[in-house]
Amino acid sequence: MSLSGRPNTVRLVFLGAARVGKSALIRRFLHDSFEHKYTRTVEELHVLEYDPAGSGKMRLEILDTSGSYSFPAMRELSIRHSDAFALVYAVDDPGSLEEVKRLRDEILRLRGGKSAPITVVGSKADLKDTEGRVLLAADVMATVENEWDADFVEASARTGVNTVGVFRALLQQVNLPHRVSPAAWRRRDTLPRRAVKKRPPLKKNNSCVLS
């Protein structure tokens, strides 16, 4: 199952332009916290060990990459050694969506026709049109799901909305039970209802409602 070449290990990699919120999504998921100050990431690997169904320990690796520094060779290596890809863009930055397209092409090229489990993530989903959002979920979703045959989710690390959905989508793509239980997962039940109502997780089956 694992492409990283090690048994019982699954590696998810987050790729995308600078400042779209890759690290913030991961931090929200792992530690349920949000840091307003921006720091450039170089490369970080987070490890979670969990036992999905009492069937033995799994090692889940989450690789956070750099959008600001360009290391083509490093990126190539991370693409070759990952099992699922989160391509992150920010809903207020059309350029970052272009970068997602470019990354997808690179992944497909490097995987040489092998299927590439890609989840496209629209980050900063809490932004409203008046706050700078320029990319509408429905438009991107149509492209991603119909043309690319990839998964699509929107999420916000600031409010915490649907960050779990990002990881659920990634883990489903590698056929793993998604009951990982770091901070954000535990938090789900205590999420303020208001927030949930305001911006429900984007899943395909309610996409019409949203547009």
Add this chain to the structure above:
Amino acid sequence: MDAAERKQAVLSVAFRYLDTYRELLQEEGERSNSFPKELYLCAVQELSRYPELVEDVLKLQRWTEILHCPSDEEKESRKKQVRPLFRHFRRIDACLQPREAFRGSDEIFCRVYTPDHSYVTIRSRLSCRVGEILALVREKLQYSEDQPVLPGNLILVAVTSAGEKAVFRPSDEAVFTTLGVNTHLFTCEPSELDSLLPLPEEIHWTPGDSKLHDMSAEEVANQLVAFDWELFSCVHEVEFVCYVFHGEQSRWRPLNLELVLQRCSEVQHWVATEILQCQSLPKRVQLLRKFIKIAALCKQQQDLLSFLAVVLGLDNPAVSRLRLTWEGLPGKFRKQFQQFESVADPSRNHKSYRDLITSLRPPLIPFTPLLLKDLTFLHESCKTFHGELVNFEKMVSPFTFTMDTETSPSHLQTKAYVRQLQVIDNQNLLFDMSCKLEPKDT
């Protein structure tokens, strides 16, 4: 010698010092300027009594200017560089570009691992103190409010592939270049030290499928020599002095010299790794021949660093015990290798190596570990010294190695291969591999 001449002699020594250290002093900024400034002020006072010093005083004045404000251009070019050090980012994008000397102020990226083998990558100056590294790591690690105990008491540890650990002191400086080939930096709390495990071996190619089989000995040797020249010309003369004389207190760390030493050990382990990864006996014999040929070519091109590193690699007990492999070697090669081994023979204070060196005409690349040993000996046995310490010109004359400009794909492939050797440096593992290839009884 009259007074004026004596003063001139002193000044000429000072100029020599300034010339040699120029780049390093410039980099230090203000602090380094106090010496020429003071000297200048003293000399100006003497000027009325010794008018013949005027030339020297003017020269000294120029020096204070040079050190006062390095040209903006120079500053600019220094600032922007962030360079992944090859040890920590094995596949750096720039591996095909010529090497430039590292300075303490250069910024590098470096991975620091935690006990569960997750990691953060920090950006720091090469000369950074361990305390500063730990502060950067701590900042990266403490993300959440619900983390009850902030990791306050972290230590920085170098863990070799065999699991040996060395804990750094917070005051240690410039640790990156001192790490061994497959040694990684870890951070943990002191209580976790015993539980640190080395990273799994990072060999990405399948055994017996080495690219080396498709490369000619000539190509590989040429690239080895070219790279050694690059690395060696990055070493500032002062680094030798710092390495030997000042130890830890030295003002400048011998960064580039340490990288040369690292390379020497990397090549040794590369040779052993390649041979022991090769499963088929006939192919292994082929490989052995190839390495002996590579050694011969390095010697011919006066690169004694790679020459001896290859020879010592073949002398690794895990390789030399492969009786069947060595027996498959034609007599001619065996004889040649015995000759090579004798050069590495330390008896009579490395006489045969020294004989070889004296028989060669510079430029040459010396076997650096031995050079350092000699310097240390010199340092410890002589209270004073006369004349030049190292006749450096003999080692590195202003010779610029002319790289062949051929750029065929296979040439580039060899170049990339040679510059990022994949090696196993865990001697126990190498020995296990050796015993699997040729069990003890055969």
